[in-house]
Amino acid sequence: MGMVGGGRGAFIGAVHRIAANIDGQIELVCGAFSSDPGRSKESGADFYLPPNRCYGTFEEMIAAEKALPAGERMDFISIVTPNHVHFPPAKLALENGFHVLSDKPATFDLAEAKELAGLVKKTGLLYGLTHNYTGYPLVKEARDMVHTGKLGKIRKVVVEYPQGWLATRLEASGQKQAGWRTDPKRSGAAGCIGDIGTHAENLAEYITGLKIKELAADLTTFVEGRLLDDDGNVLLRFEGGAKGVLHASQISVGEENNLNIRVYGEKGGLEWHQKEPNTLLVKWLDQPMQVYRTANGYLSKAAAAAGRTPPAHPEGYLEAFANIYRNFAAHIRATLENRQPDPLHLDYPKIEDGVRGMAFIEAVVRSGHNNAAWTPIES
Amino acid sequence: MGMVGGGRGAFIGAVHRIAANIDGQIELVCGAFSSDPGRSKESGADFYLPPNRCYGTFEEMIAAEKALPAGERMDFISIVTPNHVHFPPAKLALENGFHVLSDKPATFDLAEAKELAGLVKKTGLLYGLTHNYTGYPLVKEARDMVHTGKLGKIRKVVVEYPQGWLATRLEASGQKQAGWRTDPKRSGAAGCIGDIGTHAENLAEYITGLKIKELAADLTTFVEGRLLDDDGNVLLRFEGGAKGVLHASQISVGEENNLNIRVYGEKGGLEWHQKEPNTLLVKWLDQPMQVYRTANGYLSKAAAAAGRTPPAHPEGYLEAFANIYRNFAAHIRATLENRQPDPLHLDYPKIEDGVRGMAFIEAVVRSGHNNAAWTPIES
Amino acid sequence: MGMVGGGRGAFIGAVHRIAANIDGQIELVCGAFSSDPGRSKESGADFYLPPNRCYGTFEEMIAAEKALPAGERMDFISIVTPNHVHFPPAKLALENGFHVLSDKPATFDLAEAKELAGLVKKTGLLYGLTHNYTGYPLVKEARDMVHTGKLGKIRKVVVEYPQGWLATRLEASGQKQAGWRTDPKRSGAAGCIGDIGTHAENLAEYITGLKIKELAADLTTFVEGRLLDDDGNVLLRFEGGAKGVLHASQISVGEENNLNIRVYGEKGGLEWHQKEPNTLLVKWLDQPMQVYRTANGYLSKAAAAAGRTPPAHPEGYLEAFANIYRNFAAHIRATLENRQPDPLHLDYPKIEDGVRGMAFIEAVVRSGHNNAAWTPIES
């Protein structure tokens, strides 16, 4: 794996490296960790890379690695830069025969995402997207419950992602994460909705298997001087008649990273909280609620495959993230070995999820500008 | 107190009687418990009432009681009938000099509510409404925190009231509670929104002290053959710029009576769940969350006054309900004794809350019929 | 009902009155609320009693009431005084033909309790004891689960009752509740163990139906100058081979009234917390945990009979307390009407529980003085 971005001081790059390390199946062999070549080399040294494989730009990296012998060069790139630098390295990598694993959102805007989808299709290369919350074992259990019909036809979805870290104008303090996330030039058309609202959308569609047909969004920028939305409340209508609510916020003081989802069908309901991800509440008509926990024998094959520890040894965010890396790597390996991948290994977010996310962002922003008028998602 | 409705087999009548009993300050002296005079007498006997004060109709009761000497006749009526029989006894009681305590919603429609408000004003009599959830000590603490500025200017409110008991067509089974609640002739223009959505609205406005200015509502009837909404998702805009989400449901399988509220200001946030009403979560920027519990010395005067037991002797629904009765009775007593009531005793829902609730219902229904267009609340 | 103790400023007296009021089946007709006759009359006036039925002493009350005609005089006395004044009025009432409902512990020491048991037997009168925690609906459900064999043979019990209110020397401040509870002359041989340890013991034996055979107790007085234990850790051995741990504390800073119990059998386990009494966790081998909640249709007859509200309208401490009053009153009524009581109404703590509690206290104290040597409970 070659990494784009993620040098010293970055947050998500470290998460990606841990996720890649956990299972001992992926080796970081090179990187363009920073647009400053010296800093890139320094960062690479932290990871025990030789200086000659610490590149100043992703263009340089892709060209140099391509020139290496097949067994030596990187197999895929991992993109961990701010949003506006997702598309360019992804495109270049695909055009030069490298698989791509990218942080979300897939691109800066929907047009880029569609172009990328075309390239993935054309090249036949693999593309993974770290919508990491779908990597949790019990999210997979939730999906399995819906897909096997245990809950009956789905009627209602409530998905929410409140955070509080941007309740003040943190970006004015020079905080790096706040800086680019609130900057339309680097973040894209949406702030809160792009950064975390897409995770909520992705989670809802992943679990239910239903697509959001149209939405009505009330976006707000509460913090004075901020250029992008920091709060959004959205009504959802799904294909097939289910209804829903999605709300996301960066100004909900005291909330950490409180991604939650509730899904109700005709026969049962379920509830999951990212904060305590090893518990899934399952609700029934006229029967006591059940508390599913990771790593127990009663779980589905999909949930079992996503765990690494026995019951009540809690797994967390990094393991969920690692599940995407593990499946992506297993898929690459199957490809390299010319065999059919295990269907369980195909369970990671792909370019279609990326396109969907960008279409969601554009629809929310359009609806928001239009006084929350109903707006279709066009993907 | 004289009771209208609440004979054998009724649910909410029993709750009102317990609420009235708890503090030993209110005596049930008569009732028109059923439109069937025999049944009314039988019910009255259950409560140790003499047959001559068990009436066949509320008209009869009001007339007969009025004819009794001042020290003997009832002081107020308690109305515990289905929605369409809230207004008539309230009106007649006021016109004949009796105070009124009514179950919610105040009336069948907004016009009736406004007429009732006029009567209350004109007669100078007292009118209380059992929006019982505002009777909980920690709801009062929450309100106090907002009003004393601890949370800063309010930005966002999320209030929700999912239930699951009407996920199937229970009304077709002859279940009495389901029957009238899903019948437009007895329930009014809204189903779920009228029955429980109004509680959510009332709670949000009570705690924040902010009025909802306009709303966009997506109403659904999921259960085939049902005539009223059984699910509603609503975007809220408050006076002063706060935003919010309100959702209520009767088809959220496995949910009991899950009224929850979260409020976020510029400096802090709070979260309260009716299911565990003796806990209030208080959230801060950069400080650990605090867990407020009933009956502790650190609570506000308002919260302290609403409790009856020491810490961790949990109080519940009936005590919250009883707080409305207790304050209402104390207010009547002050009136009878010609003195100023203790300001703490004025803290119970009044006709203004009733009008507000009916205006909310009408706005939601109008918005719902209009594809969730923004609709002002006119009260 | 005539009350002994519970005048102005008392805590538990108010709880008893609310518990008696809730269901409208019991009327407070007289009282000896204070050893100061003037204060007794003042207190009685608060409850709308005529002065002539507010007595200066319980002796006076029992004599005067006995002299009244049968339909007029009190049916039973309710004893809400400190521990050293439990036995005398109970004895006198029984000797004069009155039923007795007493706060716990039954008496000051085991000898008194045994004498009282003899009197109850001899007179054939009814005696109830407010070990109120067994009044909760889900405690009854827990008991039903054990008794119907759902959990299999019981192996282990963990019961705990930490409080923190006496972590400092509160009794030195003049606080009334702390005063008598830490005074060996009024409280008895044990402090913490007598006040709350007995509740834990009673709860464990009630739910499991097993008797503690012997125990090893390590008692401590942490607060300097205090005369009685304020913390106790106890190993338990039950008849039939089950083992257990009981710990109680008044110096566990920050704990409110945190009575908890866990019971494990060969097939299943259960867990209940008084702090959130409407939830019962039920655990299984190889199956997800279930969350039982009050007022649902799946509950046992015993649990259902102990509730007053529909699901998720939380009931609390006062309702649990009231269940003892309700059953006791129903038993008296059956006796007055010369009919067999409903077996459900016999479910309230009796003199046998009182004797058992006193024997537990004496065993704990003896073991504690004996460096935690194993000590049998002799009852």
Add this chain to the structure above:
Amino acid sequence: MGMVGGGRGAFIGAVHRIAANIDGQIELVCGAFSSDPGRSKESGADFYLPPNRCYGTFEEMIAAEKALPAGERMDFISIVTPNHVHFPPAKLALENGFHVLSDKPATFDLAEAKELAGLVKKTGLLYGLTHNYTGYPLVKEARDMVHTGKLGKIRKVVVEYPQGWLATRLEASGQKQAGWRTDPKRSGAAGCIGDIGTHAENLAEYITGLKIKELAADLTTFVEGRLLDDDGNVLLRFEGGAKGVLHASQISVGEENNLNIRVYGEKGGLEWHQKEPNTLLVKWLDQPMQVYRTANGYLSKAAAAAGRTPPAHPEGYLEAFANIYRNFAAHIRATLENRQPDPLHLDYPKIEDGVRGMAFIEAVVRSGHNNAAWTPIES
């Protein structure tokens, strides 16, 4: 790192490898994964090791690695075998100049542990022990709170570790983990107490900084035919006067891995649950409870250093485990580089903890055989 044990089918070996991988600071370079040389090579191949560094025995590994040049050979061994094979490889490694990281308990019995302590002292080599629960960030926060005096003098500790996985005679089914853990020849003198009771003991002493002085233990074997204890209830007395309760169980049906601790001082208390390790409850006299959460700015330096992700990205068991590896590796690195280690890196369990754990086990077993007589811990 060279691994002893942990071949295909082992549980804890995989955990150790992930823990070593996570931070990219440790490389697995060789192993004696199985006593079957072929199996050892197969397992090594799973980890991309060359066959010549997959050894058939730890003796062979230590000899062969010692013969390699300094920059090539392993720096330390990681021991992940059943208990009876902890001491021999540890001893041999130390005698041959290799640092040792071992799974717990340190040895098979106390005598071995003391011998090992002597060897560590004599060689000056590093020895780490994976009492992994002390690796959690909030356990470190708890310790910091005690050590900085925030809770005042400690009075009471309640530590518990219930599991339910051995509620039936699982070892009879051939399940490997159950097999050796219930076999006195491989597990040692204690079953439940050795496997998990020691974790509880270690956690209590780590957080409080207090040593258990004496204990009284009631041990039971509930499952017929089992040779070691599967349940234990223990009274604790700490140096300095604090009291405590420790109970551990493998037959508490439905419990997963429910390690919990509560500590109460004169001024405050705290509560931590391994099941939800990112939350620490902090309790105060007369103030609301606070909820500390990982990764927030208000945490101590020690807790902050132990985290890898931002707030509400839950970390779990593997990360806590990895913290021991990370600190141990950093300590080795400092040693290799001849510099003082960062004091934060010294925070991992050492041979003293191992001796202490073995002394605890022996005291518990002795007390258990002696009808729970008070027994000192001799370490």
